[in-house]
Amino acid sequence: MSTLSTETICALSTPPGIGGLAVVRVSGPEAISIVDACFRGKRSLRDVATHTIHYGQFLRADGSVADYVTAAVFRAPRSYTGEDVVEITCHGGTVMYRLILESLIACGARLAEPGEFTRRAFLNGRLDLVQVESVAEIIHSQSLAAQELALKQLGGSFTAWIRQIRDELSNVASLVELELDFAQEDVEFAERRELAERIDGMLVECRRFIRSYSGAQILRYGLRVGIVGFPNAGKSSLFNALLGRQRAIVSPQPGTTRDYIEETLPVGRSLVRLFDTAGLRTSSDAIEVEGIALARSVIEQCHVLVVVNDVSIGVEHSEGLVTSLREEVPGAVHLLVHNKCDLLEAIPSPRTEDELFISARTGQGIEQLIERLGKIIEESTAELELALVNERQRDSLLRVEAALLSAQRALAEGLPGECIALDLRTAAQELSTLLGEQWTNDLLDRIFSQFCIGK
Ligand SMILES: Nc1nc2c(ncn2[C@@H]2O[C@H](COP(=O)(O)OP(=O)(O)O)[C@@H](O)[C@H]2O)c(=O)[nH]1
Ligand SMILES: [Mg+2]
Incomplete structure (x- = not known):
C-alpha cells in the first residue's frame, strides 16, 4: 500500500489567540524546501541534521521580515507524520501565524484538513488506530x-x-x-x-x-446521578443543597419541577452530573406528564439513583417506588435518602450505607451523601489500568x-x-x-x- 502523500501541508498547531508563542507545522515531501524558501538562518535547512532547531528570520512573499522564529527540523521517517516535518515557532497572537501560513502557501504548501497530520501518521504506520483515537482523547479530555x-x-x-x-x-x-x-x-x-x-x-x-x-x-464525563422520588419529597431542595445554591425552584406545590435540570458538581477525582427530575406520579396535567416521561428517560441513563423519601410521611412511604426503580434500572446504584429529618423527633439509624437520613433544609447529612457519591466514583474507577476510549x-x-x-x-x-x-x-x-x-x-x-x- 503506497501511502506517501505528494502534497505538503501546513497549519497552526496551537490554539489561535493571544499567547506567548504559536507553532505552525509543515509536513510533506517539500516541507524542508518550502520552509527554506521563506527562512533566513545561519544555514539553509536543507543542510541541517534531523531533530535540530534553528533560529532565523521568516520572510513574507515580498521579502520583508514577518517574524523572528525557530524552525525545528524532523526528517522522514523519524517524525510525527513519518514525512519530513518542520515546526516553526513564532510569536503568538492572531496575526503572526497568518503571515507565516500565507508565505508557506505562496511557496507551494496547502492548508491541512482537520486531523490530516495524524491521518498521515496513521497511513505511514507511525500510529495504529487505537493510538490515533487516544490522541483525539488526549486533546479533548477535560480531567x-x-x-x-x-x-x-x-x-x-x-x-x-x-x-x-x-x-x-x-x-x-x-x-x-x-x-x-x-x-x-x-x-x-x-x-x-x-x-x-x-x-x-x-x-x-x-x-x-x-x-x-x-x-x-465516569472519569471522563462524570457520574450521572438522578434525584428521583414522589412529588414534594424535597428533590429540588436536595439538588440545591448539593450544589450549594438555589438553582431549582422549590415550592410546597406538588408538580413544580416539570423539565429536568442538570448541573455539575466536582467530587473526588471526577465530577457528579446531577439531574433534578419531575416527581413520579400519575398526573392529568399534560406538561407534567411530559416531564415525568423525560424523568424516566434520564433515570435509565443514570449510574446512581437517589430516591428521595419524605420521612415526615413515613420511613416506608417510598418502598414501592424503590422496588420498582430497582427492577427498572438494575445496573444503577440505588440510594434511599430520607429527607426532612428536621421534622422528626428522633432520627433512626440507617440499615445500610445506601440509606441516609438528611435534611435539605438544615443541610444535615448532605456531606455524607457527597462522600457516598465520591466512594461510588472511587469504586467504579479503581482498577482502571487501561481503558477503552x-x-x-x-x-x-x-x-x-x-x-x-x-x-x-x-x-x-x-x-x-x-x-x-x-x-x-x-x-x-x-x-x-x-x-x-x-x-x-x-x-x-x-x-x-x-x-x-x-x-
Ligand atoms: N422541613 C423540611 N421541608 C423541606 C425539606 N426539603 C424540602 N422541604 C419542603 O418541601 C416542599 C417541596 O420541596 P421541593 O424541593 O420543591 O420538592 P420536590 O417536589 O421533590 O422537588 C417545599 O415546601 C420545601 O420547602 C426539609 O429538609 N425539611
Ligand atoms: Mg422539584
Whole structure:
C-alpha cells in the first residue's frame, strides 16, 4: 500500500489567540524546501541534521521580515507524520501565524484538513488506530484522570494487549485447523479441554476491557446521578443543597419541577452530573406528564439513583417506588435518602450505607451523601489500568466477545472444528480492524472528523 502523500501541508498547531508563542507545522515531501524558501538562518535547512532547531528570520512573499522564529527540523521517517516535518515557532497572537501560513502557501504548501497530520501518521504506520483515537482523547479530555488513561493508550499498552490476544486467537485457530487436516486419521491435536480453557481465558480478558469502558466514561464525563422520588419529597431542595445554591425552584406545590435540570458538581477525582427530575406520579396535567416521561428517560441513563423519601410521611412511604426503580434500572446504584429529618423527633439509624437520613433544609447529612457519591466514583474507577476510549473500541470488543462465546458454544456442543476455527478467525480479524490494519476511507473520515486543524 503506497501511502506517501505528494502534497505538503501546513497549519497552526496551537490554539489561535493571544499567547506567548504559536507553532505552525509543515509536513510533506517539500516541507524542508518550502520552509527554506521563506527562512533566513545561519544555514539553509536543507543542510541541517534531523531533530535540530534553528533560529532565523521568516520572510513574507515580498521579502520583508514577518517574524523572528525557530524552525525545528524532523526528517522522514523519524517524525510525527513519518514525512519530513518542520515546526516553526513564532510569536503568538492572531496575526503572526497568518503571515507565516500565507508565505508557506505562496511557496507551494496547502492548508491541512482537520486531523490530516495524524491521518498521515496513521497511513505511514507511525500510529495504529487505537493510538490515533487516544490522541483525539488526549486533546479533548477535560480531567486529569481521563488524560492519564489516554496517555497509556498512546504509549501502546492497549495495542500490545490487542496483538497478544490476536496472536493467541490465531494460535488456537491453527491448532483446531491442524486437527481438521488430520481428521481422517483421527488425530486430535487440540485437546478439547485445553482449547476450552484458552478460549475462556481470552473471554475473561476481553470482558475486563469491556467493563473498563463504563468506569472510564465516569472519569471522563462524570457520574450521572438522578434525584428521583414522589412529588414534594424535597428533590429540588436536595439538588440545591448539593450544589450549594438555589438553582431549582422549590415550592410546597406538588408538580413544580416539570423539565429536568442538570448541573455539575466536582467530587473526588471526577465530577457528579446531577439531574433534578419531575416527581413520579400519575398526573392529568399534560406538561407534567411530559416531564415525568423525560424523568424516566434520564433515570435509565443514570449510574446512581437517589430516591428521595419524605420521612415526615413515613420511613416506608417510598418502598414501592424503590422496588420498582430497582427492577427498572438494575445496573444503577440505588440510594434511599430520607429527607426532612428536621421534622422528626428522633432520627433512626440507617440499615445500610445506601440509606441516609438528611435534611435539605438544615443541610444535615448532605456531606455524607457527597462522600457516598465520591466512594461510588472511587469504586467504579479503581482498577482502571487501561481503558477503552470510545464506542468504536467498545463495540469492536463486544464483537470479539460474541465470536468467542460462539466458539465456546461450538466446542461445548461438539460441533466440527471448522465452526470453532471460523469463530476464532472472525475474532482475530475484528482485532486487526480495531488496530486499523484493515480500514476504509469512511472509517478514517469518521475518526478524523473529531480532530482539529493542526493535529
Ligand atoms: N422541613 C423540611 N421541608 C423541606 C425539606 N426539603 C424540602 N422541604 C419542603 O418541601 C416542599 C417541596 O420541596 P421541593 O424541593 O420543591 O420538592 P420536590 O417536589 O421533590 O422537588 C417545599 O415546601 C420545601 O420547602 C426539609 O429538609 N425539611
Ligand atoms: Mg422539584
